[in-house]
Amino acid sequence: MDSRGSILLRAAEIASVDGLEGVTIGRLAVELGMSKSGVFSHFGAKEELQLSAVHTAADIFAREVVVAGGSVLDLSERWLDYSKRRVFPGGCFFVVTRSEFAARPGRVRDALMLFNLRWISLLERLCGDAQLAFEVDALLAAADRYAVLYDDDSAYERVRLALRARIAMPIGAEMAVATPNDNSIASHVSSTS
Numbered sequence: 001m002d003s004r005g006s007i008l009l010r011a012a013e014i015a016s017v018d019g020l021e022g023v024t025i026g027r028l029a030v031e032l033g034m035s036k037s038g039v040f041s042h043f044g045a046k047e048e049l050q051l052s053a054v055h056t057a058a059d060i061f062a063r064e065v066v067v068a069g070g071s072v073l074d075l076s077e078r079w080l081d082y083s084k085r086r087v088f089p090g091g092c093f094f095v096v097t098r099s100e101f102a103a104r105p106g107r108v109r110d111a112l113m114l115f116n117l118r119w120i121s122l123l124e125r126l127c128g129d130a131q132l133a134f135e136v137d138a139l140l141a142a143a144d145r146y147a148v149l150y151d152d153d154s155a156y157e158r159v160r161l162a163l164r165a166r167i168a169m170p171i172g173a174e175m176a177v178a179t180p181n182d183n184s185i186a187s188h189v190s191s192t193s
Helices: 003-018 025-032 036-043 046-066 072-084 093-101 107-127 130-150 154-168 180-192
Strands: none
Touching: 003 025, 003 036, 003 046, 003 093, 025 036, 025 046, 036 046, 046 072, 046 093, 046 107, 072 107, 072 130, 072 154, 093 107, 093 130, 107 130, 130 154
16 A cells, blocks of 8 residues: 555544544654655645545445445445444444534535435435435444444344344334323333332
């Protein structure tokens, strides 16, 4: 791997833990044993470095999750495996960074948004339903954050089971819902205290 590739891989790894704001030219220089000017010469500005890290992470994600193709369950399995194996040490690069930049206008947010729109669009095409695609993405992200936060891989199996059940459910099928009568749980708790 060339020095630019090494810099970008390390930048994406750092961003998965500390966010893209945690990626600095100085930090990369120290961690990679390079001069600051050597790192800077590849990018020129922090924003260019961040954008390049997003593109690198997208390439890795595509290779790890998407390229082999398959059904929504196939992609979900590979996504969960990608997170569990800690391809990026902080879990999914995009789960971390899309939260970090969600409310910040600019080119980095635009690149993250474009990646996410393409991912959701792929899920919608595979699911045949925008709502189901949204739920699949949310479950995958939840598994990633839970596993990283609690250092507990059981989240992956729980999400696998939830995805299989949800995807098998006919679109538009109603599940049981809470009713006003369910507020009795509150009165039961208060009467036993």
